[in-house]
Amino acid sequence: MSRDDEGLLFGIGILAGVTAGIVGGLLFAPQSGEETRKKLEEKINNMADNCPCVENARRQVLEAMDVLQYKIEKTIKKIDESVKAKQLARAKEKEDSAVYGV
DSSP states (O other), rough: OOOOHHHHHHHHHHHHHHHHHHHHHHHHHSHHHHHHHHHHHHHHHHHHHHHHHHHHHHHHHHHHHHHHHHHHHHHHHHHHHHHHHHHHHHHHHHHHHHHHHH
């Protein structure tokens, strides 16, 4: 195992330990469920704000959503153009049969 892998595993272990400690402390605290949920939400938000990996993941998700939206819009446009082309072809066919008796 390389030094980078060991450092990553150590970091993940620390993060997991801190998270477990926070959750355990909040769950066993003598507070109401509503207060506990509020504190837990605050702690999670603080951790998310202080972790650059969360922002990086958020950015990647937003980029993926933009790409997906573009692809969907492009596909819808192609389908719309295809439908319009078929409608135009049918209308021309009807026109030709009416004019030329074909």
